[in-house]
Amino acid sequence: MKKYLKQTLAVAAMVCSFVATAMASSACLWFYYQPEEPKSLRD
């Protein structure tokens, strides 16, 4: 069970990182709020 939990969290982390990277190339995140961009995503 614990093994599956870790795998699920890893998949969630991967999806979130993918979305964050995809959003980094645009002018803003999505609609009317822009949280501070992580340093590693800045260009």
Add this chain to the structure above:
Amino acid sequence: MNSLIQRFSKIIASPLNYNEEQTAVIQYGLFAIVQIVLIGLLITLIGILADCVLECWIVYVAAGLLRKSTGGAHAKTANACLVVSVIAVSIIGMTSRYITFLPYALPVSIIISLFAFTFGCFFVFRLAPVGHPNKPLNKPEKIKRLRRQSLIILLIYAAFAILFLVLSHRFERGISLLVSLCLSVLWQAMTLVKSAGSSVGGCS
């Protein structure tokens, strides 16, 4: 909403032994996902109640995609963003849907669409892209790329607008889809104007 997302990102990152920067990236991505899904759900609900789901989704997708390359005014808080976005998308969606019930709906809709699209394009040509202190646009190459991207998106929207106009002869809803697309371009373009910052309770 911010603190909830912060908590969730820590729940994801801590068992994986991620460092602070990796957690921040997860939080950023999670924030985008939650915002996209939450606004989508709320406008779908309002759309079902007001019988304008298609129009609301056209406004949501069209303004959202254009906004990704043009930037614009932002709210100070995530909750203010949610409220402003849902209200604006719903109002534009409903307006587009119910405008077709007016007498002389076709010529009125075409005039409104032409006006909205032309003014929208004008503001995008003049002002896009607009940065934000939390995501400044410093590199000239990036500014050039985003500007080119905005123009390509507008060209695609123009093709869709023509398609909706052609479809309106056979498909009753085509005209309201045309109006919703054009009004979403105008709405997004208006957020590029400096003073628009105050209208969303935040800064530009």
